[in-house]
Amino acid sequence: MRTTLTTAALAAAAALLQPPHAHAATALVLQDQAALRAAARDAAPSQAALWRGEAVEIRGERLDYYQVYDYRRERGGFVRKGQVLPLDGPAAEPAALLAALRLVRLQPGAESLGLGLAAAYVQQARAEQMAGPGGVEALDALGTLAERLADRASRSNAARLDTPQTSTDTQLAAQLDVAARYGLKFQSFEREAGSLQICYEGEVFRRVLALPASTPEQQVRAALALTRGDCQNPAATPAQKLQRDLWRADILGRVQAPGLAPIWRNRLAMRQAGVWSSLAYALARQPDAAAATPSQAASARALQALARLQAAELADEDQPLANDAAMRVNAVRWQALPAGNAPMSWRRGNDELQLRVVPGADGDQCLLLQSAKAKEALLRHCSYGLIQTASFSVNREGNAAVLAVQPTESWRELWVLRATPQGWRLDVLPPAAANPGLGYAEFAGWVPGGQQLLMVRESRAEGRYSARSFEVVDLPTLAVQRRSGEAQQLGPFQRWADAGWKTGSLSLR
Incomplete structure (x- = not known):
């Protein structure tokens, strides 16, 4: 009895490997650029180059060649026997195919052949x-190999829009074509620096999650x-992205973490931290004010997920992911605290100053600094970023104050308000002098005297990671x-670090 699974990918795989003739055998190509020759001779003209994992139909034998037919190219020819694997007899039994798949799965560059074996x-x-353990293992391998092939293609020159292709890029493109013929779907998203991110669509992984034997x-x-x-669509609308993140959180929440090895528990915790931060x-x-409570709960869950991370069990390749997860969570950590409705106020000499967040004219938010001695506002600054009022801090001299502002989900800036001879002004200190990516710039303390500010920066932007930098900043010039x-x-x-920063920040991890 053949399997009756009906998903598009699996149905296409089965159809491609089912020979049209009842007594014909299917074979998988074992080498890239295997020559399909017009005759059973090395000197015969090559009619096509076959790629690893492609399926051909065996119609006969001659000398050391199989006579085959390629239905995709609608062309027959001869291929050396050592370059193909006939799928008949004991070699076609599920147990033998699964054993071969386990071996090929471990070989980088052989993804398309593994896809053929899984199919x-x-x-x-x-x-x-x-539906049993063997089927789940085959599906798991099928999805893993497709994902690995997409990652290889994303790192190659073929994924750059402005770079000539090489022979390796041609090989990757051919192997992606082989995968597509087995019903696997890939998506591509344009990223920074003129590159493409190629991603496997994931249908097989959804089936793995649904099978009880997994x-x-x-x-x-x-x-x-x-x-x-x-692999999330960067062009998605905020509403679409919210629904996608809710789905991602639900998927991750279904995984049984207690049964995992430490390395997988860490990877799960890092992904959960990132998703809950988003x-x-x-x-x-x-726009609904009632969303403040869910946002606070989501931020708290991001912090809890990161707290489950075991640094001693981190693999070397997971260290950058741990840094990224910490930066994402640190960017939203203020949202875990209630913002409160009380205005932000302080005294400077004989003057009473008050800082408020008011709605702007175009859906943005504005900071409004007012003085008890003046009718006009001392400062007004508007932004579409998320102003985190719980982060407000003012120095002892009253001549400077700071606020954390988040313009994107993973990028948090530090806004510094300063009293100058020309009046109050606001400056934005970003995590790095780059397009917003992943990172934070945060307040760490005031140095008595009203002339220095302590802060920390960490970022990954424009393809470059900037490690944590603890800085002493000159307030009059904002120079480090x-x-x-x-x-x-x-x-x-050591002497003046803010107590709240030391207990709440993730920059001291």
Whole structure:
């Protein structure tokens, strides 16, 4: 009894490997650019180049060649026997195909061949086998190989819009074409610096999650593949993105974390931290005031997810992901605290100053600084960023104040208000001098005397990671006077670091 699974990918795989003639055998090509020759001779003209994982029909033998027919190209020819794997006899049994798939799965660059073997297993397996451990393993391999092939293509020159292609790029394009012929769908998104992110659509991973026989590791691998941040459509509207993030959070929440090895628990926690951070920002941007409570809860869940991370169990390749997750969560950590409705006020000499957030004319928010001694506002600054009023802090001298403002879900700036001889002014200190990406610039303390500010920056923007930088900033000019990668190496941080920053910030992780 053949399997009756009906998803588009699996149905296409089975159809491609089912020979039209009852007594014909199917074979998988084992080498890239295997020559399909006009005769059973090395000197015969090559009619086409076959690629690893392609399926051809065997119609006969001659010398050391198989006579085959390629239905895609509608062309027959001869291929050396050592370049193809006939799928008949014991080699076509599901157990043998699964054993070969396990071996090929470990070989980088052989993804298209692995896809062919997985498709052959789907075609040969019975329904009960597909629903059991072997079927789940084959589907898990099918999705993993498709995702790995897409990642290889994204890193190649073929994914750059302004770079000539190489032979490697041609090979990747051919292997992607092989995958597409097995019913696997890929999406591409334009990213920064003229590159494309190619992503597997993920239908097979959804089936892995739905099968009861899947193991916790298979479930988490499928959930992580389906919830990748770099495979989300950057052109999605805020409403679409909110629904997508809610779906991502639900998928990750279904994985049974207690049954996972530490390395997978860490990866799950990092992804959950990132998704809940995105949700916290998206919910805070909702026009309904009632969204404040869900946003606060989402931010708290992001912090809880990151707290489950075990640094000692981090693999080397996961360290950048851990930094990214920490930056995402740190960018929204203020939202875990109630903003409060009381105005932000302080005294400077004999004057009473008050800072308020008021609606702007075009849907933005405006900071309004007012004085008890003046009718006109001392300062007005508007932004579409999320102003996190819980982050407000003013120095002892009353000549400077700071606020955290989040223009995007993963980029948090520090707004510095200063009293100058010309009046009050506001300056924006970003995480880095780059297009907004991932990062934060945050207040860390005031140095007595009203002349210095302590802050921290960390970012990943325009393809470059800028490690944590603890800085002593001159307030009159906002120039960095001293900086270090360790807070303990700067005396002002040892003496004047803000207590709330030390207990709440993730920059000291």
